[in-house]
Amino acid sequence: MSSSDRRAFLGLLAALPLAACGFTPAYGPAGPARGFFEQVRVDDPKTKDAFDLVERLEERLGRTRTPALLLSYEITTREQGQAIAPDNSTTRYQIFGVAKFVLRDAATNAKLSEGEVDGFTAYSAVGTRVESESSRVDARVRLMRILADGIVTRLIATSGAWNKT
Numbered sequence: 697m698s699s700s701d702r703r704a705f706l707g708l709l710a711a712l713p714l715a716a717c718g719f720t721p722a723y724g725p726a727g728p729a730r731g732f733f734e735q736v737r738v739d740d741p742k743t744k745d746a747f748d749l750v751e752r753l754e755e756r757l758g759r760t761r762t763p764a765l766l767l768s769y770e771i772t773t774r775e776q777g778q779a780i781a782p783d784n785s786t787t788r789y790q791i792f793g794v795a796k797f798v799l800r801d802a803a804t805n806a807k808l809s810e811g812e813v814d815g816f817t818a819y820s821a822v823g824t825r826v827e828s829e830s831s832r833v834d835a836r837v838r839l840m841r842i843l844a845d846g847i848v849t850r851l852i853a854t855s856g857a858w859n860k861t
Contacts, residue, residue, distance in 0.1 A: 732851075732859050737763035737802070745771050748837050749795065752844035757851075763802045769847070770796045773839070778818060790818040791835055795843040799851060799858070808858035813846030815839055 736757045741747040749771060757767075772794050779788035793816065799809040819835035821828040 732765065732855060734758035734760050735762075735764040736760065736767050736799070737765070739766075739768045743771075745773065745793075745836060745840055748840035749844050752841045753847065756844065756848045765808070766800045766802050766805075767847075768798050768800070771840075771843070773836070785821075787822050788818060788820055789832070789835075790816055791839050792816045793839045793843055795847060797847050797850075809851060809854045811847075811850045811854075813843055813850060815842035815846060817842065 734757070736753075737760060738750050738753045738757070741750045746769070749769065753767065773791055775789050775791050777786035777788070778790045779786065781787050792814070794812060794814045796812045797810065798807060800807055817835045817839045819828075819831035821831070823831075
């Protein structure tokens with residue numbers, strides 16, 4: 697048996713237990729995440745962080761004019777100094793964030809899924825004030841993308857329990 701034949705055989709053998717347990721790919725034809733993209737309306741943003749979170753959520757979930765699902769969120773963040781120079785100035789900061797979310801049915805307002813995701817990122821405060829502020833803004837955008845990706849991942853993971861499309 698050639699090496700490539702063995703790999704194919706072992707790959708099929710490894711997939712056998714997944715087929716036996718009822719595993720279905722989330723995006724597959726009969727997967728639980730099918731049909732929920734481009735059906736979610738995310739609450740309007742009221743802050744810069746919320747704008748960045750919503751932008752990423754809409755990038756991942758799509759935009760819709762006729763929502764079947766409503767997604768609300770609440771963001772909290774905090775900054776903490778991480779590195780202190782000999783002159784007692786902070787040269788590196790870490791930003792921690794938490795996003796709580798609730799997915800509801802647009803027709804009945806029934807709660808379908810809820811959860812909380814968290815993440816962190818950091819930025820350097822070395823250089824001019826403009827460079828430091830630019831690094832800070834970039835870090836906050838990255839954090840909101842991390843939180844949005846976490847929300848989408850949780851929605852996909854739980855879609856089997858609430859997505860009946």
